Amino acid sequence: MPNCELMRTSLYAGGTSPVKMIQAGFYNEDCIVYDLEDSVPVGEKDAARLLVYNAVKYQRPKNKYILIRVNGIYSEYLDEDLEASVRAQPNAIRIPKVEYPEEVIRIDETITAIEKKAGLPVGGIELWCNIESYLGLLNAEAIAKSSPRVAAMALGAEDFTASMNAQRTKSGWEIFHARNMILMACRAAGISAQDAVFSDINDPDGLEADLQMTRILGFDGKTCVHPRQIDAVNACFTPSEKELRHAQRVLVALAEAERSHTGVCTLDGGMVDKPMELRARATLAKARAAGIKIRGVEG
């Protein structure tokens, strides 16, 4: 069973490379995205579909959340991609360049039809929607709520900035608003918010800086384009020892205040309120999900 509590990191594995697909199972990412779209040349779409089907069906890594990214909604490959992907039974299908909720509804219906035809449980496969244009972004909330299958939404920054005539920069100010809109839509729908990739695999410092923004804004995960990025991204979503200690102290202070009926709870001279409690509990939950053994309060 995959560890569905964690969707910190999603690693793309090109559908034309058996070696990359096999090796992806051994890295520390939470989710693997077997790709049929951008990394597969037009002449190899058929072969990649077959390879990915076999990889997911017969060589599925344990303890990973498995996705297949299909080709674009209006591409000639989508129907065959969906047919193969549904029968391979990944945890989710990742749909690129979603712009309207109707597109998701149509795909949901197609998947349901394939599930019924193949005798598979209906509704078992989730959808991750990539938002890669201003249109998609303007419809983000409706897309997030368009189907019960939608489990996550992710920002595709490169295509989005192209649709905006914006420049893509490492500092990422051109996608700041888009990141916030994605996050709000995901929170409104109660689904996972996945941040845009950081494309320069040879710039670990740039990745760290980008992750600062990812973390501050509140994303749940980020897609990696290379295994080298995984540990840094996982670390970004894994509470530090200092954060864990602070979370535990917040909960201790709250418990103490409740016992002594003081009404107001303080810690280090500041007031502890409900949002702080929620954050503390979320911090401990994330740590547990990441496999950290917590000793003491809430351990």
Added chain:
Amino acid sequence: MIVNSLGRELPEKIGDYLVKPYQGPYSTAAGDVPVITRRTSGHRVPGETKRMKSLKEAIVAAGLKNGMTISFHHSFREGDQIIGQVLTAIRELEIKGLRFAPSAVINIKNPSIVDFVKDGTINRIEASGIRGQLGDAALAGEMENPVILRPHGARPRAIEAGELQIDVAFIGAAAADDYGNCTSQIGPNACGSMGYSFVDAYNAGRVIVITDNLVEYPCCPVSISQQYVSYVVNVDSIGDPAKIGAGTARLTKNPRDLIIAERTADLIAASRRFKDGFSFQTGAGAISIATTKYLADRMRQKGVKASFALGGIPAAIIDMYDEGLVRVVACSQSFDDVAARAIYDRSGVLEIDNADYANAYSKGGYLNREDFGVLGALEVDTDFNVNILTGSSGEMMGGLGGGPDVAGGAAISIVTLPIIRGRTPSIVKKVFTLCTPGETVAAVVTEAGIALNPKHKNYQELKEDLEQTSLKLVTIDALQQLAESMTGVPKPIETTDRVACIVEYRDGTVIDVIYEVKKK
């Protein structure tokens, strides 16, 4: 046929070679007999010269005859230009049927060693490995006699036991004076440690030093002393510095190798032996260099310093020395230009005799005091036996190097490898060529987890230490099954019944033989 203790069937006799079957890593006691040497005394009177005008003149003066044994070291690696020049001179002198016994065979081209096999200059080979064209030729049955392969530590043992008696040792040096004092710590072609040459210099009948950098007497520093040297020859060039110093030591970017390396460093750091004064050897492969980097990180994080680093030394270890993480670096070989030149100006970076490093049959060496040894492998089987010689088609891919010595000596020996390479599994039911006995391997680290060997002497302590961590422990059988589930079972390599290579263990017993591969 006889069967050794690892279950390998061996012929009782291969030509003149009488097979002593392997019985265990520590089962052969030292014979209570004096060391056998071919070293001759000399008598030089003041004013007499050792300098010869040419290689041919030196070879004639040394009395090289048909059927004798000659030796070389391999410290100039792929940049070596000495072996080709010497063998060419020997061929021109029409000396034939020699036993060629370098510390390892380098894959030299123009001329290729195979040419000297084909024309009969060489008819026997004894080394630690025979990669490249020579390996292909040997396994294709082109050698008249089987090649004897020995790990680094077994070579000095064989020499001192009289099993490998060297008539003439040709020792390339990056600097030498006209009386034979020499070193490779300095000079345009510096290769660093001459660790493999010492035993040859001390025990060969005649010793010829070859240099292209004749320095003023006395050469300083000195690695091999004048008292062992018969003749000195100054040639135009002994090597290609670009190939000598290039080394193997670039930090890999392969994410799979980095995972294996990090897990290896984590394993070391989790051991109770990882404390101030510990010792280690990481080697020079891609995974090894990355392991060194991660190990340095763990040492910094925990404030732990090592007493010594051992063996073939890359720049990464010299960096650790400069940072104060390692007190002594004992180099039997220098893997790159940085390591090669480090011996000269760093008091704690030592040039050591290969016998001091790896010979199990001396009065004691570094390996017996080593805590962690990290080793590469081509294949490992479910009994933890290691193949470091032959590839998936039976071709020669590597040399024994010091692998069996390190596994036998270090308290915790760690074999690192990916579970599959290309389309073939690396964790198999039975290795094609058995080089290092599984009973001396403590752990196998792969991208799919770490397998501990229940039969290793330090299994219990390592298990207890690793169970305190989140490192993924798996069985070797699970790794084998996982590898096989991805690749399927490769077709067995078809061989003839003619032995192409004899693989000796540290004590001179036979751990395996390699049969000639059937031609397709």
